Amino acid sequence: MIEKILLHLGRIARQLWFRVVLISLFSVLALLLAPLAKPWLPDNLSKEFGREAVLPVLTILASGMLAVTTFSLNVMVSAYRTAASMATPRVYRLLLEDTVTHRVLATFVSGFIYSLSGVILFRAGYFTPEGAFVVFGLTVIVVVLIVGAILRWIDHLSGLGSMDHTLRLIEGRTRASLRARLDKPCLGGLCARKGNKPSDAVDIPAAKSGFVRYAGLSRLNELADEAGTQITLARAPGEYILRGQPVAWATAGDNDFCKAASAAIDIGDVRSFDQDPSFGLTLLAETAQRALSPGVNDPGTAVEVMGRLERLLWENMPADETSRTREPAYPNVSVPPVTARHLLNCAFPPIARCGSDSPSVMRWMEKSLDSLGGHPNPDMAEAAKEMCKELRDGNWG
Incomplete structure (x- = not known):
């Protein structure tokens, strides 16, 4: 029974939605834990890199990542259909397990969910000043990951399909x-x-x-x-x-x-x-x-x-x-x-x-x-x- 469960878990792990959901959950969890930041953070940093600094960036990410994700999905589907028509239709299922595509799209979707959730939580007054500073640091990390994913995606698209x-x-x-x-x-x-x-x-x-x-x-x-x-x-x-x-x-x-x-x-x-x-x-x-x-x-x-x-x-x-x-x-x-x-x-x-x-x-x-x-x-x-x-x-x- 355990062997069969591990088999099905392995097949699920190779599907696109699994990585998207997993990374998105981590991003939302990081936002929810941000207010737990200890109050020993310097006040000047909390003021300079708080709500007013991070909210515009989150707004830009929320709007931009949705467009990037939609475009990338269209490119992925078109490339896979082209590959299936050139090679064999049965290769389509193998292409859907492409780990590079999974990581890139998971980064884009989780970036969108992270930024949208951040905007909602800021508007709801969920974050303390210290928590807003933590969100700023998390946002910088998310931006770096998104830029890296875009560069990886550009390189991958040169051969995809x-x-x-x-x-x-x-x-x-x-x-x-x-x-x-x-x-x-x-x-x-x-x-x-x-x-x-x-x-x-x-x-x-x-x-x-x-x-x-x-x-x-x-x-x-x-x-x-x-x-x-x-x-x-x-x-x-x-x-x-x-x-x-x-x-x-x-x-x-x-x-x-x-x-x-x-x-x-x-x-x-x-x-x-x-x-x-x-x-x-x-x-x-x-x-x-x-x-x-x-x-x-x-x-x-x-x-x-x-x-x-x-x-x-x-x-x-x-x-x-x-x-x-x-x-x-x-x-x-x-x-x-x-x-x-x-x-x-x-x-x-x-x-x-x-x-x-x-x-x-x-x-x-x-x-x-x-x-x-x-x-x-x-x-x-x-x-x-x-x-x-x-x-x-x-x-x-």
């Missing part, structure tokens, strides 16, 4: 997901061959239809340990399942056990990067496919995408099935591993089907597969060699 920025974003998230699998090849559980249903196993049905997004192995291991059984995932994260189909199997278990185990597996309408390293490879391949469409006809972007795919697979290949020597953290749960062949299938064949008429694209793909054929991971090397042979034989048409 561009193809380079979008590809870097996808590659970064994909790299993080692949490296997570390097640390936990089978998510910390035992490795099981895909589709290998244990004999006399009990089906654990999916609670809803959608993509398997996250399997809470800690909770599943706890349930299996209490029931004295072994759980095997039938569908790995990233796969689609219909309600009632077996999402996992257990060697034994009653109806309550199956419901509790099913609740530990998160299923949603869209895929997630959390435990699905192939999702990022799919997004990169879709971007290359869009670039190779007749309406765009941009083989250069497809070549760049393949360079990123080659780099990701060379540097971040999860351990193969024959080299899993780590002690599993969750010995009561078995998970199908991410195979080298599956990763390659997500990356190159879709591009080959759309780029078969582009000699430069196909030459680069053959070179990439040749390079991956020398990968130190034997599974990756073998899968790349097989795929390169299929490409030369024309089996992807």
Whole structure:
């Protein structure tokens, strides 16, 4: 349960509104605590830098920040739509998690709320002279933060929505997901061959239809340990399942056990990067496919995408099935591993089907597969060699 709560909290923390609300609450809280300033502050400072000094600044901020925030939101939405139209529509959800944009917009919105709240509290006579001086100091800090955010925003806008920025974003998230699998090849559980249903196993049905997004192995291991059984995932994260189909199997278990185990597996309408390293490879391949469409006809972007795919697979290949020597953290749960062949299938064949008429694209793909054929991971090397042979034989048409 704790694992699932942390998962949802992590997803909330990556949303724009969370940072906006959090920073805005801090700004309002600072205003409310300002009257608690001790009366030992010098009287001359309280008079010179009090209400008359800070109120005009707050008024300017209140009016200016609203316009800046509205303009920035329009720019953000336009840039994200442009990126989604150039790359793939599924990248829009990833762009919405851009931390730089979150920090900048949170600064703008919280600056507006801070200044507006300050004006209201001043008009209501809430602040003492000492409190007004504290508000003046806080306002100076807010102005410095806003200026810094504007400079950061200007620099960020130079690439926001561009193809380079979008590809870097996808590659970064994909790299993080692949490296997570390097640390936990089978998510910390035992490795099981895909589709290998244990004999006399009990089906654990999916609670809803959608993509398997996250399997809470800690909770599943706890349930299996209490029931004295072994759980095997039938569908790995990233796969689609219909309600009632077996999402996992257990060697034994009653109806309550199956419901509790099913609740530990998160299923949603869209895929997630959390435990699905192939999702990022799919997004990169879709971007290359869009670039190779007749309406765009941009083989250069497809070549760049393949360079990123080659780099990701060379540097971040999860351990193969024959080299899993780590002690599993969750010995009561078995998970199908991410195979080298599956990763390659997500990356190159879709591009080959759309780029078969582009000699430069196909030459680069053959070179990439040749390079991956020398990968130190034997599974990756073998899968790349097989795929390169299929490409030369024309089996992807």
